[in-house]
Amino acid sequence: MESLSLTVNGKPVSAEVEGRTLLVQLLRETLGMTGTHVGCDTSQCGACLVHVNGDVVKACTMFAFEADGAEVTTIEGMADGDDLHPIQEAFRTHHGLQCGFCTPGMIMSAAALLKENPKPTEAEIRHHLEGNICRCTGYHNIVRAILAASGQPVPERTATATADA
Amino acid sequence: MTVAKPLPHDSAALHVTGQARYVDDLPLPEGAVHLAFGTAPVAHGRLRSIDLTKVRAADGVLAVITAADLDHEIDVSPSPSPEPLLAGDTVQYVGQPVFLVIAESHLLARRAAALADYDIEELPAILSIEEAMEAGSRFEEGPRIYTRGDAAEAITTAPHSLTGSIEIGGQEHFYLEGQAAAALPQEAGDMLVYSSSQHPTEIQHKVAHALHLPMHAVRCEVRRMGGGFGGKESQGNSLAIACALAARLTGRPATMRYDRDDDMTITGKRHDFRIDYRVGFNGEGRIAGIEFLQLCRCGWSMDLSLPVADRAMLHADNAYFIPNMRVESHRLKTNTQSATAFRGFGGPQGMVGIERVLDHVAHAVRRDPLDVRRANYYRPLAGASGGDISEQAKTQTTHYHMPVEDFILHEMTERLVETSDYRARRAAVAEWNARNDVLKKGIALTPVKFGISFTLTHLNQAGALVHVYQDGSIHMNHGGTEMGQGLFQKVAQVAASRFGIGIERVKITATDTGKVPNTSATAASSGSDLNGMAVQAACDTIRERLAVFVAERAQARPEEVRFEGGKVLVGGEALSFDEVVRDAYMARVSLSSTGFYATPKIVWDRIKGEGRPFFYFAYGVAVTEVAIDTLTGENRILRTDILHDCGASLNPALDIGQIEGGYVQGAGWLTTEELVWDGKGRLRTHAPSTYKIPACSDRPDILNVALWDGANREETVYRSKAVGEPPLMLGISALMALSDAVASCGKAYPDLDAPATAEQVLRAVERVCT
Numbered sequence A: 001m002e003s004l005s006l007t008v009n010g011k012p013v014s015a016e017v018e019g020r021t022l023l024v025q026l027l028r029e030t031l032g033m034t035g036t037h038v039g040c041d042t043s044q045c046g047a048c049l050v051h052v053n054g055d056v057v058k059a060c061t062m063f064a065f066e067a068d069g070a071e072v073t074t075i076e077g078m079a080d081g082d083d084l085h086p087i088q089e090a091f092r093t094h095h096g097l098q099c100g101f102c103t104p105g106m107i108m109s110a111a112a113l114l115k116e117n118p119k120p121t122e123a124e125i126r127h128h129l130e131g132n133i134c135r136c137t138g139y140h141n142i143v144r145a146i147l148a149a150s151g152q153p154v155p156e157r158t159a160t161a162t163a164d165a
Numbered sequence B: 001m002t003v004a005k006p007l008p009h010d011s012a013a014l015h016v017t018g019q020a021r022y023v024d025d026l027p028l029p030e031g032a033v034h035l036a037f038g039t040a041p042v043a044h045g046r047l048r049s050i051d052l053t054k055v056r057a058a059d060g061v062l063a064v065i066t067a068a069d070l071d072h073e074i075d076v077s078p079s080p081s082p083e084p085l086l087a088g089d090t091v092q093y094v095g096q097p098v099f100l101v102i103a104e105s106h107l108l109a110r111r112a113a114a115l116a117d118y119d120i121e122e123l124p125a126i127l128s129i130e131e132a133m134e135a136g137s138r139f140e141e142g143p144r145i146y147t148r149g150d151a152a153e154a155i156t157t158a159p160h161s162l163t164g165s166i167e168i169g170g171q172e173h174f175y176l177e178g179q180a181a182a183a184l185p186q187e188a189g190d191m192l193v194y195s196s197s198q199h200p201t202e203i204q205h206k207v208a209h210a211l212h213l214p215m216h217a218v219r220c221e222v223r224r225m226g227g228g229f230g231g232k233e234s235q236g237n238s239l240a241i242a243c244a245l246a247a248r249l250t251g252r253p254a255t256m257r258y259d260r261d262d263d264m265t266i267t268g269k270r271h272d273f274r275i276d277y278r279v280g281f282n283g284e285g286r287i288a289g290i291e292f293l294q295l296c297r298c299g300w301s302m303d304l305s306l307p308v309a310d311r312a313m314l315h316a317d318n319a320y321f322i323p324n325m326r327v328e329s330h331r332l333k334t335n336t337q338s339a340t341a342f343r344g345f346g347g348p349q350g351m352v353g354i355e356r357v358l359d360h361v362a363h364a365v366r367r368d369p370l371d372v373r374r375a376n377y378y379r380p381l382a383g384a385s386g387g388d389i390s391e392q393a394k395t396q397t398t399h400y401h402m403p404v405e406d407f408i409l410h411e412m413t414e415r416l417v418e419t420s421d422y423r424a425r426r427a428a429v430a431e432w433n434a435r436n437d438v439l440k441k442g443i444a445l446t447p448v449k450f451g452i453s454f455t456l457t458h459l460n461q462a463g464a465l466v467h468v469y470q471d472g473s474i475h476m477n478h479g480g481t482e483m484g485q486g487l488f489q490k491v492a493q494v495a496a497s498r499f500g501i502g503i504e505r506v507k508i509t510a511t512d513t514g515k516v517p518n519t520s521a522t523a524a525s526s527g528s529d530l531n532g533m534a535v536q537a538a539c540d541t542i543r544e545r546l547a548v549f550v551a552e553r554a555q556a557r558p559e560e561v562r563f564e565g566g567k568v569l570v571g572g573e574a575l576s577f578d579e580v581v582r583d584a585y586m587a588r589v590s591l592s593s594t595g596f597y598a599t600p601k602i603v604w605d606r607i608k609g610e611g612r613p614f615f616y617f618a619y620g621v622a623v624t625e626v627a628i629d630t631l632t633g634e635n636r637i638l639r640t641d642i643l644h645d646c647g648a649s650l651n652p653a654l655d656i657g658q659i660e661g662g663y664v665q666g667a668g669w670l671t672t673e674e675l676v677w678d679g680k681g682r683l684r685t686h687a688p689s690t691y692k693i694p695a696c697s698d699r700p701d702i703l704n705v706a707l708w709d710g711a712n713r714e715e716t717v718y719r720s721k722a723v724g725e726p727p728l729m730l731g732i733s734a735l736m737a738l739s740d741a742v743a744s745c746g747k748a749y750p751d752l753d754a755p756a757t758a759e760q761v762l763r764a765v766e767r768v769c770t
């Protein structure tokens, strides 16, 4: 067992963990923060994305003690109280989710992109999200949500519907 | 009215904040045990003995269970053909669960499970479709055959004929949340089970059987899944049962989730098929007769293979009237994972078969495949084209003798040809191909006609439970499960509309076998059709009671009472809904009701292949344009245009989401998603590193989706149509567009198998060029 201390979503935490404990286990099992998901266990799907000292990290691929002393931000730290982060709000209103399992990772990934590149093109968004798998949406609405979150126009849908939607 | 509004997913706010809980997120009471299966290392063999000494001695292991330790054979199968939880004397595929480890943590259980020493006498394994056919290894006594007319005669007498064959690979579900379950022991031996399952009633039933309990002693709850796609219709049974056994044995809560590699190795996938065909046609490409041989690889156990293979037969016509048709289907037993339900449930494979035939015939008669497709479409609806009462206008029937009464593909195709600018783009593609040697383009339009209803007729029923509380808020429950498709929101919209109140007054609650019993799996795209109607029935019962109550007070007739905008309108007066509810409570009116629905009109004899298995058909059309690199086989989708029929949509935003996601998943199945087993029956593609799921940058540069603006002619909930499965088959247009691109390289027919990976495309290019 090793003891470590870090800051998670602005709050200091300390824990005793085995050396082989992964950051995602620390978050989910020790700290009970289950918003960070495990989709593939092997750093390929992006469901477990968090920020460590501002960098995007797949939490299933980092040991907990590697985050000793670090500032970690998870999906639970994105909203400001009841006020959703603009990216969260955009995913909600632009239907950037279905089953929602990929959503926390997608939002963390998008946040990192917009920090580097506040007005990304559609192509840049798609390229950036290559490490995040979504099996439900076909990605279209995810890209639209990120465009909206960056304050750019969202391409009109051609969709017509029966009802006065 | 709340129905038809493009409201966000019911849990959207929870998902974006990470608060939505999946099974593995549930806080369990102190002391939960964790489980893992030890799995078979060979595809077929006699298990002489197994040495578990090291497993038992491993760190954190509390107990190890083998088949011999069970007091009866525990059956996890959804079909009448049993499937043991743990292998007994024989192992039947690489990855079959052989023993169960109960340990202090997920990781410790998995580590221990890898430490067994097996003594197995290897037996010859049957892996491929061809090996199974040769050995006569099958489910059911012989092939199923559905026929109409005399196909052999029609083919012989037709001016032209051709034969061909296509291999269609399987597909891994890759629901982003892997299989997971948890069980909590209750008083008096009862069991509470949480499962990531599309079929809570089956989990309840199977757990009860395993524990020798009546079903009333087991309750299964499912709030949501992180994707299902059919992969959680039966494949979660093993985990739920294992958890229940471990919970009973240890008296502690038990939880289990498959690591992704285990999930892909252990669980079933989409069935792979080989489809052989012989077709007779005239110089225009009008088809006179087809013989299909559908060879379906089912894996080691029956699971849902029979209805899957049936549905493949039922979609062998897709949108086309084939006067003489014979479909012969073999359900082959192999030493591989037991193939299972996957979005479309056999329909997609049957449809790829017929679309392949149309493509091949069009190539033979040198016409635009779209024109050949249209020439073979079912006849337009009587009256639709100002038609008359002659023979010409009579409704045509399918090869299983069901009348096609709602065929709208002529109009839909017409519109999509216009909006997608198909003709001009096809000319541009031809021009591009004439000028370019390396990069070739292709374009194709394919239709979808998908039958809606479970083909096992008794499954077409649903129940609901609705409570109106004294404050006017509503608790809604039904038998359907939420896997991301938006079912809960759609059904809540129905409930809100019935009472004329805002959606925020309706509480959506987890599917629970203690609230609504004897439910069917949320499958066959039937979720909102069935549960929407059941909820509507429950709401209407309560609404009727309220109407009688207020009408009596106002000396009006109950039929005149209206529920709108949070008000109850009666005799020129507008009372608030909440007020009416409160008064009704005070007057001792019951404010709770169940609701029930059974789909009308369906009758089906699956042995004869006769009847009306489907309540109605859902339709769609897609145009896909692709480019291929003839030197490497690499390819990409440039543009996709879709027009899809959801009837009168309950929620256009959610429906469009289903269409986009379905298309991408279908195109993935037919292009990049390749499952590879080695000669020993080991699945070599058991992680996303080797199994290529479409990524964000793979989706078409341009994707236009529109909904067809027509109501369902059948009386479904608000005249909507099911949308879960049909859009997957729009992805077939990607395969046909690739075929078109390859065909431009030479004279021969491309003969493209699916998935059309870069290797496949390259080989096809070489074939066509020489």
Ligand code: FES
Residues within 6 Å of the ligand: A037, A038, A039, A040, A041, A042, A043, A044, A045, A046, A047, A048, A049, A058, A059, A060, A061
């Ligand atoms: S769980 Fe970490 S990348 Fe998939």
Ligand code: FES
Residues within 6 Å of the ligand: A096, A097, A098, A099, A100, A101, A102, A103, A133, A134, A135, A136, A137, B176, B226, B227, B484
């Ligand atoms: S919404 Fe289900 S995986 Fe993305």
